[in-house]
Amino acid sequence: MLIKLLPPMTRPIATMIGLTAILLWSSNVGLIRTVTADFGAIGGAALIYSIATVILFFSIGLPKLSTVPKAYIIGGSVLFVACELCFSLSIGFSQNSRQAIEVAMVNYLWPTFTLIFAIIFNQVKSNWLIVPSFILALLGICWVLGGGEGFNAVQMLNNIQKNPLSYSLALGAVLSWAAYCSFTVKKAKGSNLVTLFFCLATIVLWIKYLTIGGQPLYFTSDNILNLIMAAAALGLGYGVWNIGIIYGNMTILAGASYFTPVLSALFAAMILNTPLSLVFWKGVGMVTLGAILCWMSTSTTKANI
Template sequence: MPQKKATLIGFIAILLWSAIVGLIKSVSEGFGPVGGAALIYTCSAVLLLCTIGFPKIRRFPVSYLILGSVLFVCYELCLSLSLGFTHSGRQAIEVGMVNYLWPSMTILLSVIINRQRTSPFIIPGIILAIAGIGFVLGGDQGFSVAEMANNVMDNPLSYGLAFSGAIIWAVYCVVTKIIAKGNNGITLFFILTALTLWVKFFSSPQPEFVISWHAGISLLLAAIAMGFGYAAWNVGILHGNVTVLAAASYFIPIVSAVLAAFMLNSHLTLSFWQGTAMVSLGSLLCWWSTRSVVAKKLSNEVT
C-alpha cells in the first residue's frame, strides 16, 4: 500500500477516535451507562472480527495475554463508564479531556520504565498538560482551585474513572510494547471488554433501554468509530508515515472537543478551549522532548 494512502487512513482513525466522547455519551442517554457501553463494544468486536479477524492466541506470550487483557479491559471500562455516568454533555467533554492526559503520562512512564532518552522539555510539557486540565475544570473562572474542586465533587466517580483510565492506558502502552512481541490482541480484548460489561449489566439493576432513532444511530456510529478506528490506525502505523501520525494524534483533544460540543449541543467557554489547547501542546511538547534527543543523537553519529 502506498505510504500516502496509508497515512490518510491513519488520519481517518484519528478523526474516528475524536468522535468517541460525544458518541459514548449519546449512546448512554438511550441505553444507560453500562448497557450502552456493552452494546458499543459488542458491535465493535463484531466489526473487528470482520476486518482484523480473531488472533492466534497460542502465539501470544502468557504475560501479554494476561496483563494486556487486564489493562485493556480496565481502561475501556474506565473510559466508557466515566463518560456514561456524567450528568451533562459539558461534563462528559470535561471528563473526556481528563482522559486525554494519557499521552503525556505515557511518555513520562516510558522515560521512567524504559529509560528513554529525553530532553528537559518534558518537564514544561507535563506541567502545561496538567495546567490545561485545571483550565478545563475551572469553568468560567479559568484556573480556579475552588471551582475545580466543586466540579470534581459534583461527580467524583466519572472524574476518578477518567483519571484512572489515563494512568492505566499509559501503563498499557508502555508495558505491552515490551511484552507483546509483535502480537495484536485487539479483537480478543474488545470481546473480553464486551463480556465484562454484559456481566455487570445482568448482575445489577440497570435502567431500561429507551430505544430511539438517535440512540440507534449513535450506537452504530460509536461501534464504527471504535472498531474501524483501531483497524484504520493499524494500517496507518504499519504502512504510513508514523512520525506525522504520532504528531497529529496529539491534537485529538481539540478535535474531540469540537465534535463533542456539536453532538451534545454544549457551549464551551474560552477558558475551556485554552485548557484544551494546553493539554494538546503539553503532550506534543513531551513527544518532542524525546524526538529532539533522537534527532540530536543521529546528527552526532552522522558528523
Template sequence: MSHRFATTIGLCAILFWASIVGLLRQVTDGFGPILGVCLIYSLSSIILLILFKPPKLHLFPKSYLILGSILFVAYELCLSLSLAFAQNNQQAVEVSILNYLWPSLTVLLLILTKEQKFHPLVIVGMLLTLFGIIQVQIGSGEFSVNQIIQNITLNPISYALAFFGAFIWAAYCILTKKIGNGQNAIALFFCLTAFALWLKYLWIGDFEIPDLHVQSFIYLAVSATAFGLGYAAWNIGILHGNIQLLTAASYFTPIISSLIAMLLLDLELSWSFWQGATLVTLGSFLCWWSTRTRS
C-alpha cells in the same frame, strides 16, 4: 497501497476516535449508561473480529495476554463509564480532557523505568498539560483550588475513572511496546471488555430499558463502527503510512474530539475551555517531541 493513501487512512482513524465522546453520550442517553456501553463494545467486537479475524493465541506471549488484557479492559471500562456516568454533556467533554493526561504520563513512566532519557521539555509538557486541565475546570473564573475541588466532588466517580484510566493506558502502551512482540490483540481485548461490561450489567440488575427511538440505534451503529474502523484504519496507517506524521497528529485529538462533541451534542464550549484543551494538546506534543529529539 501507496504511502500517501495509507497515511490518509491513518488520519481518518484519529477522526473516528475523536468522535467517540459525542457518539457515546448519544448512545447512553438513549439506552442508559451501562446497557449503552455494553452494546457499543459488543458490536465493536464483532466488527473487529470480522476485520482482524479471531486472534491466534499461541502467537502471543502469555505475559502480554494476561497483563495486556487486564490493563486494556480496565482502561476501556474507566474511559467509557467515566463518560457514561457524567451528569451532563458538558461534564462529559470536560472529563474526556482529563483522559488526555496519558501521553504525558507515558513519557514520564518511560523515564521512571529508564526506558527513555530525561529531557527538560518533559517538565514543560507536564506543566502545560496540568495547567490545561485546571483551565478546563475553572472555566472563565479565577484560579481557585476550592472551585476545582467543588467541580470534582459534583461527580467524583467520572473524574476518578478518567484520571486512573489515563495512568492505566500509559502503562498499557509501555507494556505493549516492551512485551507485545508486535502482535495485534485488539479484537480479543475488545471481546473481553464487552464480556466484563455484560457481567457488570447483570450484577447491577437494572434491566429497565428506556423508550427507544430509531435515532438511538443509528448512533449505536455509528459508534460501534467508529471504534472498529478506527483501530483498523490506524493499523493500516502505522504499517504503510507516515508514522511520524500520524503520531504527531494524534496528539491533537483533544481539540478535534471537543469540536466534534460540541457539534454532536449541541454544546457551547467557552473560550476558557478551548484554551485549556489547547494547553493539554501542546503539553502532550512537547512530551512526545522530547522523546523524538532524544532519539
C-alpha cells in the same frame, strides 16, 4: 480478516486512511455520551463494545494465541480492559454534556502520561523540556475544570466533588492506558490482541449489567442509529489505525494524534450541542501543547543520540 484482502496501497494513501482514525476517535465522546444517555452508562457501553468487537473481528481478526506471550495475554487484557471500561463509563456516568466533555479532557492526558511511563519504565530518554511540558498539560486540565474562570482551585474541586466517580474513572483510564502502552512495548513482541481485548471488555460490561443491573434497553430508530455510529467510530477507528501504522507513515500519524483533544472537544460540542467558553479552549490548547512538547522532549533527545 479484511485487512489481508486489501489491494497493495501506497504509503501516502495508507497514511491518509490511518489519519481517519483520529477523526473517528475524536467523535467518540459525543457519540458515547449520546448512546449512554439512551441506554444507561453500563448498558450503552456494553452495546457499543459488542458491535465494535464484531467490526474488529472482521477487519483485524484474531492472531494465533499460541504465538503470543502468556504474560502479555494476561497483563495486556487486564490493563486494556480496565482502560476501556474506565473511559466509556467515565463518560456514561457524567451528569450532563458539559461534564462529559470535561471528563474526556482529563482522559486526554494519556499522551503525556504515556510518555512519562515510557521514560520511567521503558528507559526512553528525554531532556529538560519534559518537566515544563508535563506541568503545562496538568495546568490545562485545571483550566478546563475551572468552570469558565480559568485556574481556580476552589471551583475545580467543586466540579470534581459534584461527580467524583466520573473524574476518577477518567484518571484511571489515563493511568491504565499509559501502563498498557508501556507493558505492550516490553511484552507484546508485535502481537495485536485488540479484538480479544474488546471481546473481554464486552463480556465484563454485560456481566456488570446483568449482575448489578441497569436501565431497561428500549430501542428506537434514532438510538439504534446513534449506537451504530458510536460502535463504528470506536471499532473502525482501530481498524483504519492498524492499516496506517502497518503501511503508512508512523511519524505523521503519531504527530497528528496529539491534536485529538482539540478535535474531540470540537466534535463533542457539536454533537451534544454544548457551547464551550474561550477559557475552556485555552485549557484544551494547553493540554495539547503540553503533550506535543513532551513528545518533542523525547524525539529531540533521540535525534541527538
